[in-house]
Amino acid sequence: MTEALLEIRSLEVAFGGFRALDGVDLTVGRGELRFLIGPNGAGKTTLIDVITGLTRPTGGSVRFEGHDLLGRREHEIVRLGVGRTFQTSVVFEELTVLENLDLAASFRRPLWSLLRRRRGVSEEVTAALETTGLASLAGSKAGVLSHGQRQWLEIGMLIVQRPRLLLLDEPVAGMSSGERERTGELLTEVARDHTVIVVEHDMDFLRRYASQVTVLHEGRVLTEGSVEQVRADPRVQEIYLGRAREGAEDAVR
Amino acid sequence: MTAPAVSVRRWQGPAAFAAVFSAVAVLALVAAPLLLEPFRLGLLAKYLCYAIVALGIGLAWGQGGMLTLGQGVFFGLGGYAMGMYLKLNDAAGDLPDFMVWSGVEKLPALWKPFGNPVFALAMVVVLPVAVALLLGTLVFRQRVRGAYFAILTQALAAALVILLVGQQGLTGGTNGLTNFFDFFGRDVAADETQRGLYLLVAIVLGALYLGARQLVRSRFGRLLLAVRDGEDRVRFLGYDPATVKTLTFAVSAGMAGIAGALFVPVVGIISPALLGVVPSLELVVAVAVGGRFALAGAVLGAVVMGYARTYFSEELPDAWLYLQGALFVLVMTLAPSGIAGLAANLVRRREART
């Protein structure tokens, strides 16, 4: 594991008196597809927020490819190669699908060159349109997209930025089973040449696509390992059973 | 069903825009000076000055979501830069008249460089842009936005007015700068000068409009829309929204500065009352009425509201406040995208019928 891309050490976040993260250590290697699970309030989204600069931690360190991420502003972290999606997807409704992707792809251009009008479509954007299956909708405003299509567009916008680390926050929440299927395929494709961290509740989805899983509980890392190892861990069973019996049994089964 | 598509297509594209734009240009540059007598032409020139400010507001607010209630500040900076030059030019080495009666004995150091026309004209743009860059950097970096930003810009306008009024020896106080004679070698009050100024204002407005249009249609324009609709999301695309907003704010400030500089010879005065909270708000109202999401709507709004103001103050002065207020409430509730939005809807509906 000399190839560690992301190293998090004893990370702490407190909101008022509430400790959302309480000494989290996490290492993610290059090319990994890592799933982050845990009951509500375990600190999953907070962890992603800290990595991407949205939340300031009270202690600890986050290193990405040797850069200290803490204290940097969000867009600087993105420019270092960390991209993310949100639970409720945010795409620019007034812009077309193509413009959304093009905007995402242009972020490394110097500002003055943005003053010119877009002529044609770059290769990576074309590729992303294909990958996400949104090519036929390229000219439509993003406002008309369905929930699933928006998530794909968001993932597409991430891909064209060629980040070295992707953080996906509950990419299949609220999706129909057909959409889940499609998202799963997309994820596999993306994971082929990116390092990805996925926060996900959906156990079915987890079973199908996860390789490595980290379980968070009450702001700490409870356990880490393959899907099988994690499922066999009695502590994991306990927190899931303790929280919500039915869902948990289903999950751990 | 195919017929409307064809007719719409015929009207699409740069050719149609060029046709419409040149028609308006001919109307403004040829027809108006011929048809309107000097007094009305002067009024139109004044409205067009406001239209330049409105264009900037349309850019900052309509496209960028920054509701600036202090655009008068930049208008004033441009206006004072021009006014200071004209005053010094008229004084021809002596002190400007208001300094004499304010008891100022020596030309203040601040004024000296403004005797140079090149410097003064540069300051028309540089001053507002610099203030906007400073304020934008401070405010947007700290993610102060929305209503907070609106309130701060409003307070800025109020503070500047107080500052200008308080420094009478330096700024002419409430009176402002007035009583100009010479405008680059011509008698500023002469009808020919005024007609020339009108043409200048119209051409500047046209050029700035084309520039703003280009900006809106560029990638930067897309980015600006994105910042308006989801500033935080833009941040996670690797852009710094603060930079985008600050630059746009500066552009709109520069436009207001140019408008202020043109306003001074056209109207013959620049005073603190022109850049306070109320005139700044009134221009925002005009933009909303015209249609904030279309640059042409902003321009139209400024001209229409300017005209309406003159008309009503001549015919029914008491009704103006009611009317202005009511118009505004109606526009905001029934037609948030203003005249431009209504017109576009109307045309679309007719297209759909045929």
Add this chain to the structure above:
Amino acid sequence: MEGVLNQLPIGLSIGAVLLLIALGLTFTFGQMGVVNMAHGEFIMAGAYTAYLLQGVGFLIALPAAFVVAGLMGLVLERTLIRRFYGRPLDTLLLTWGVSLMLQQLARDLFGAPNVQVASPAWLRGGVGILPYNRLFIMALAAASVLAIWAYMNRTGQGRRMRAVMQNRRLAATSGIDTGRVDQRTFFIGSGLAGVAGVALTLIGPVGPTLGTYYIVDAFLVVVAGGLGQLRGAVLAAAGLGLLNSYAEFWSDASLAKVVVFVAIIGFLQVRPQGLFFVRSRALT
């Protein structure tokens, strides 16, 4: 030296005026995101209520003005503002239009010149530099703060109001009728403006443009204090009052206004969301 010491109570009394005019705003702005530019005209309505009730008794004018301004606010909320939730910038402009019409209405009803509202006899005189009417305003501000605090923390309605303020969607899903809460907040917020209007008749002019003198200052207090934050508003008002008082004492009134503005910009560099704010994870 005595003058310097005197500026302390003067600053606090300026702060009390600021607090009174800003108190209602901080809730309509904080809970509903409504930037109500017509707030100044509700203050004016309160002042005119005091004018109309002269002779009946000054203390009766206070609740009357609360009801008058509150009802005006309620009507405004029901007819217009309701349609604009989530569009704070549009409400700002909308309510500005309303404020223009209210000013003209006042002009038509009461005439353009200022009207005279005589201070009640028991408010004449004073202690040291502070006249009784200033002390009365300070007491009134304190009483308003206490009443609001008690309302928010000791009544069910108030708790619902806090819930809506902190998380509107969550409050709605947990069965709170947010529409009703909004109406109540607007009624109370506007009513407080009316009370402020009555108090202002003691120290300032009463005319159609009364509200315009105070509205910018009121917003600055809200911005500096943090949205919907009672203690933020109190501290910000006191701070701005003192700053104003000392800046004016050592320079002049014009410069003091500029100093206050610069201070607020500077302050927002350190605390962009004001003195106090509710942490939220939502991505706006």
Add this chain to the structure above:
Amino acid sequence: MRNSLWRTGAVFTLAAVTLAACAGQSSTNDTGASSGGSDTIKVGILHSLSGTMAISEVTVRDAELLAIDEINAAGGVLGKKLEPVVEDGASDWPTFAEKATKLIAQDKVATVFGGWTSASRKAMLPVFEKRKALLWYPVQYEGLESSPYIFYTGATTNQQIVPGLDYLKEKGKKRLFLVGSDYVFPRTANKIIKAYAAANGMEILGEEYTPLGHTEYSTLVNKIVEAKPDAVFNTLNGDSNVAFFKQLKSTGISADQMPVMSVSVAEEEVRGIGVDNVAGHLVAWNYYQTTDTPANQKFVAAFKAKYGADKVTSDPMEAGYNAVYLWAEAVKKAGTTDVEAVKKAAGGVSLDRPEGKVTIDGDNQHVYKTARIGVVQPDGQIKEVWNSGEPIKPDPYLKTYSWAGGLV
């Protein structure tokens, strides 16, 4: 894309329509102007009918319209009736310039009566000078001006401020505190006051300015209380007076202990301030509603008859009322409304007006006026306690006062 193009097109079309409407309106106005020329003389009246200054300026407009009615009832001027064209300056200086241009260029009025604030006069001045038209300005002002195309029927500084100071000196009030709104008139007035004080052994303890519309006077009052002056010289304008007097009153300092001499508080303002707060304090003007002349009895009665019994008359109103009569007299003398002829004829025109005898000084186009110091009475009226005995020759540049040498 398609939407935005349609929007652009539609907007441009509308712009064209507006432009056409502009043109249309101007042409109808043209015909209006020429047809009205034969049997009436048009005169312009230009005051703020809306905005912050409307409170004061509307009353002046009313007085001017009254004068026009009276002159018309008496047969008009040169056998023609006067036809007033009223415009709104909207408390906005550029609007004054714009409306002045309209009155001169489009309505082709013979003269204009208008303005109140110095700023509005300064904004109109170039318009009248360049178009060689006449303006009659009816309000006391800061002096240091003498435009060949403006007649000043209100007091200049030596007819109001200087007599006010003379009165304070006579009463032994030697230590003064100066309070003013932050604009041209108070600053110039205070400059004059300081020069006067230096020459007359008076002491200026403080000089404070507040922004126009300022309403928070506790700090300023504290400064005054600390300085303990014999009297305050007050050049505050408009609403600020209300706040200032209310807050001064609440400190319990009486008018006997420390009188305030005001130069912008007249009968109309007294009502807004509240008589309780201002009774006993001093004012300096050239006219009060109580001024005892036959012409004034007629003026007050006529004004109340026309506008209501509860109306009061004040100095600027009377000066506006005079302006119309003075212009009409000059026109009769010249036999024409031609501007240059009227200017020439105006010098020396003398009339008995409500304030007493007024005479136009042909050199500087100001008016000889009697200075009067008054005390505000508990009924809201102002009682004269001193006057200059005879009309004072206007001296806008204070050339005849040795102590004022360094001022201009």
